[in-house]
Amino acid sequence: MGFKGDLEALILAVLADHALHGYEISKRIRTQSQDVLKYGEGQLYPALHKLEQSGFIQAEWMLQDGKPDRKVYSITSAGREELERHKSAWSKFVSGVGGIMTSHLAKENK
Amino acid sequence: MNLNYIDWYLVELRRRIHDVMPMEEENSFILETKNHLSALSEEFESQGMDPRSAQIAAIERFGSPDVIASDCLVGIRSRKERLLIRVAGVALAVLLVFAAMNQFMLVYLPTQTALVVVPLALFALILGKMPSWKWLGFYFGMTCLFGAVVGYQNTFASPYSSYSYMYEYNSLREHYRELHTSNSKYQAMEHQAAESWRSSIRTAKDLGKNDWIEVPRVTYVVGNGIVQYFPTAVMASSPAPRATYAEGINIMSKGSVGFQDVPSVSTLTLHGPLTAKDVRQALQGRLNEVESHSLGRDIAMSRIETALNTPVIQRVLKQYDRSLRCFILPILPLSLFACYICAKVRGRFRFKPGQMRLA
Numbered sequence: 001m002g003f004k005g006d007l008e009a010l011i012l013a014v015l016a017d018h019a020l021h022g023y024e025i026s027k028r029i030r031t032q033s034q035d036v037l038k039y040g041e042g043q044l045y046p047a048l049h050k051l052e053q054s055g056f057i058q059a060e061w062m063l064q065d066g067k068p069d070r071k072v073y074s075i076t077s078a079g080r081e082e083l084e085r086h087k088s089a090w091s092k093f094v095s096g097v098g099g100i101m102t103s104h105l106a107k108e109n110k
Numbered sequence: 111m112n113l114n115y116i117d118w119y120l121v122e123l124r125r126r127i128h129d130v131m132p133m134e135e136e137n138s139f140i141l142e143t144k145n146h147l148s149a150l151s152e153e154f155e156s157q158g159m160d161p162r163s164a165q166i167a168a169i170e171r172f173g174s175p176d177v178i179a180s181d182c183l184v185g186i187r188s189r190k191e192r193l194l195i196r197v198a199g200v201a202l203a204v205l206l207v208f209a210a211m212n213q214f215m216l217v218y219l220p221t222q223t224a225l226v227v228v229p230l231a232l233f234a235l236i237l238g239k240m241p242s243w244k245w246l247g248f249y250f251g252m253t254c255l256f257g258a259v260v261g262y263q264n265t266f267a268s269p270y271s272s273y274s275y276m277y278e279y280n281s282l283r284e285h286y287r288e289l290h291t292s293n294s295k296y297q298a299m300e301h302q303a304a305e306s307w308r309s310s311i312r313t314a315k316d317l318g319k320n321d322w323i324e325v326p327r328v329t330y331v332v333g334n335g336i337v338q339y340f341p342t343a344v345m346a347s348s349p350a351p352r353a354t355y356a357e358g359i360n361i362m363s364k365g366s367v368g369f370q371d372v373p374s375v376s377t378l379t380l381h382g383p384l385t386a387k388d389v390r391q392a393l394q395g396r397l398n399e400v401e402s403h404s405l406g407r408d409i410a411m412s413r414i415e416t417a418l419n420t421p422v423i424q425r426v427l428k429q430y431d432r433s434l435r436c437f438i439l440p441i442l443p444l445s446l447f448a449c450y451i452c453a454k455v456r457g458r459f460r461f462k463p464g465q466m467r468l469a
Contacts, residue, residue: 022142023149040173041150045142046181049135068145071138 007039007047008056009086012079015057019074022048048073056082115165116147119175126179139182147172231448286415293407296373300400303328303375307393314389317382325393327378328400373403 014020014028025048026041051057056079062072075083124140131139150168155161172178230249303326310325317323378396380389 021145023146026146040177041146041171042143042173042175042178043181045139045146046178046184049139049182050184068148069141070145071142 006086007043008051009083009090010037011044011047011051011073012056012075012083012086015073015075016080016083019072021062021070021072025073051079054082055079115162115169116144116151119147119169119172120144123175123179126175127182130183143172228448231452233449286411289407289411292372293411296407297404299373299375300328300404302326304397304400307397311390311393311397314386314393316386317380317384317389319383321382323380323389325378325380325396327376328373328396329376330403331372331374373400 010029010033011025014025014032020028022044026044029037029044048057048059052059052073055076057073057075059071059073062070064070120140120143123143124136127136127139147165147168150171151161151164154164154167159167230246306326310323380392384392
């Protein structure tokens with residue numbers, strides 16, 4: 001199992017607590033990952049549309065006074081279930097990689 | 111017009127998705143991108159960048175329009191593909207309607223269909239994409255022109271073509287039925303008149319100056335038009351059914367017996383003075399004429415019946431039945447569906463998504 005830039009999982013995780021528009025989602029991924037994850041932010045939108053088509057998130061245009069309209073995304077119940085699957089897979093990945101890396105680091109420290 | 115970098119970027123991005131993405135989704139995506147880039151640019155400006163540098167930095171962070179466009183188009187059928195499917199669907203619907211109406215205005219030509227469908231299917235299978243509009247237009251145009259010329263020659267232009275045989279066959283069969291129905295009625299009329307004449311012939315006497323007798327009179331008017339279909343019957347039942355039309359006409363002129371007359375009975379009065387011999391001769395002439403017509407119709411019916419059951423005619427009929435009343439029209443939907451399926455098999459309609467990477 002490997003980390004294949006699973007942007008969709010990150011989006012679902014970010015949307016788990018709040019309904020957000022695209023720029024805000026991107027900003028949160030950036031700040032919460034402490035700028036470790038680098039990607040063209042434009043790639044966010046294809047991922048969002050894919051999630052929307054899959055029924056994991058839903059979108060709604062929000063009118064704003066004096067500002068451009070925003071498309072706000074929120075997670076659905078199917079999306080939450082999908083997020084749980086991602087979390088489980090990620091936990092296994094971290095524990096597997098972590099076990100190897102931790103023992104390697106321990107050897108180096110000796 | 112004062113365009114900034116973001117506007118130029120949006121133009122480039124729109125250009126890459128314009129022919130593929132549905133219009134509504136395209137506008138929505140462009141608007142979201144514009145909002146995102148504006149917000150990023152403002153963020154950079156708030157960090158002390160000048161507006162132009164902020165726009166460039168925002169665009170760099172957003173990513174290459176090529177990568178984003180290709181990501182965006184994953185799983186979306188191109189406009190051309192959608193249009194082709196619609197065209198093919200409409201053409202197929204029209205075809206089904208025509209088939210339901212049992213029309214055969216344009217005759218199905220299997221060879222020509224194969225000529226169009228197979229190369230296009232191979233093209234799509236090998237290259238994995240639909241041919242360009244220009245190529246499709248040129249190919250369809252040329253094959254339709256070819257098909258129209260060949261099809262016309264094969265189906266309509268020649269008097270002994272399959273279509274002509276079919277047309278003549280149907281006409282002949284229709285008139286045979288008509289004649290078959292009416293012949294018994296005609297014969298009853300003629301038989302009644304003939305019996306009356308025979309009786310008068312047996313009892314014929316000299317007629318004096320003031321004597322007269324009344325007998326039936328049978329006259330013929332132009333009726334069912336069997337003669338005009340007779341050449342086909344003769345041609346079809348001849349040893350070389352696909353003889354030239356001139357030969358058919360020649361056979362017709364020899365075989366024609368003029369059966370188009372429909373009998374009607376009125377009364378004829380013979381006035382004296384007439385000898386018994388003259389009376390008998392007059393009545394015998396009438397009798398011969400009527401018997402000739404009656405016998406002629408029987409002969410014509412027999413010949414037409416033979417012609418209708420000729421193997422050549424039956425084979426042509428079966429061929430038409432097998433063709434399921436198809437037309438040149440199915441070539442278009444068949445080609446497009448073949449193209450679509452082959453291209454889909456190759457899986458080249460889909461763009462490869464870009465990947466996020468670790469820093």
